[in-house]
Amino acid sequence: xxxxxxxxxxxxxxMGNDKSIKCEQNLGHDTMxxxxxxxxxxxxxxxxxxxxxxxxxxxxxxxxxxxxxxxxHLNLHINSLELGDSxxxxxxxxxxxxxxxxxxxxxxxxxxxxx
Amino acid sequence: GENVEQHPSTLSxxxxxxxxxxxxxxxSASNYFPWYKQELGKGPQLIIDIRxxxxxxxxxxxxxxxxxxxxxxxxxxTETQPEDSxxxxxxxxxxxxYFGTGTSLTVIP
Numbered sequence: 001x002x003x004x005x006x007x008x009x010x011x012x013x014x015m016g017n018d019k020s021i022k023c024e025q026n027l028g029h030d031t032m033x034x035x036x037x038x039x040x041x042x043x044x045x046x047x048x049x050x051x052x053x054x055x056x057x058x059x060x061x062x063x064x065x066x067x068x069x070x071x072x073h074l075n076l077h078i079n080s081l082e083l084g085d086s087x088x089x090x091x092x093x094x095x096x097x098x099x100x101x102x103x104x105x106x107x108x109x110x111x112x113x114x115x
Numbered sequence: 116g117e118n119v120e121q122h123p124s125t126l127s128x129x130x131x132x133x134x135x136x137x138x139x140x141x142x143s144a145s146n147y148f149p150w151y152k153q154e155l156g157k158g159p160q161l162i163i164d165i166r167x168x169x170x171x172x173x174x175x176x177x178x179x180x181x182x183x184x185x186x187x188x189x190x191x192x193t194e195t196q197p198e199d200s201x202x203x204x205x206x207x208x209x210x211x212x213y214f215g216t217g218t219s220l221t222v223i224p
Contacts, residue, residue: 004158033212041202043159043214056211090158094212101147101166104212106158 003027006091006107013081014115021076021110023091031055032074033104034066035090043090049074081114088112117142119207121215129223134192136218138205141186145207148181148188153202153217162203163190195222 006023013019025032033056034046048056052068063079074091088109095102118141128134140148146167151159165172165179165188172179176195181188188207192199200222205215 041153041217041219043204043217045211045213048211092158101208103149103161103164106151106160108158109156 004091004093004105004107006089006110008110009108010111010113012113012115015081015083017081018077018079019081019112020078021089021091021112023074023076023107025072025091025093025105027093027095027105028072029093029095029105030071031094031096032068032071033092033094034074034076035092035106037088037090037109039087046089047074047076078112081112083114086112086114117145117207117209117213119205119213119215121205121218123218124216125219125221127221127223128195130195130197132195134190134195134199134220134222136190136203136205136220138188138190138207138215139186140188140207140213142207142209143183143186145209145213147208148179149206149208149212150177150179150190151204151206151214153204155201159204192220195220197222197224 004025031050047066049068065077068074091107092104094104121138149164152162153159176193178191203218
């Protein structure tokens with residue numbers, strides 16, 4: 001019973017391609033996130049959605065486009081992939097967004113390698 | 116926005132010793148401070164958290180302290196075991212989660 005599941009776990013692709021990473025949570029949470037973890041392990045917020053609506057969009061190139069068809073899903077589509085996009089991408093969810101003080105649950109990550 | 120600093124970046128301890136990781140934050144409006152453990156190839160998992168109305172919380176070998184005035188919070192692991200080896204992240208949450216830069220803890224058997 002995986003709480004936050006993302007697919008694929010590994011993704012190797014060539015520069016210039018377009019790819020998507022899917023995320024689903026079965027916790028009934030209202031808020032979902034995408035984080036990027038670079039080679040130094042820094043976890044940086046990319047997007048946050050609350051009830052299918054975008055509430056946070058950090059300084060992310062517009063080649064990255066999140067899509068939330070319903071509050072249980074938050075997919076990440078990346079156009080024109082670049083070498084610098086190589087990283088581990090984590091999806092997460094929490095019961096409440098905003099100033100709600102509830103924990104975030106993370107997926108297992110998607111290791112994206114652009115060659 | 117919030118700025119969370121975490122120290123040290125790497126920490127090696129002998130099995131059975133204690134480990135302490137410290138974080139500072141900048142936004143006085145942050146009100147929730149979770150700690151996550153990330154094992155190799157996995158996503159971060161919550162190990163303990165503390166809310167702004169509490170100064171200390173303990174769960175078996177793990178404890179967290181919060182000093183809101185100084186904007187400091189710390190993780191203490193006692194009687195460390197090899198399976199405690201991982202990367203640990205602190206975080207501060209106001210509107211969103213801001214993570215520290217991580218501490219790679221190695222427990223030497």
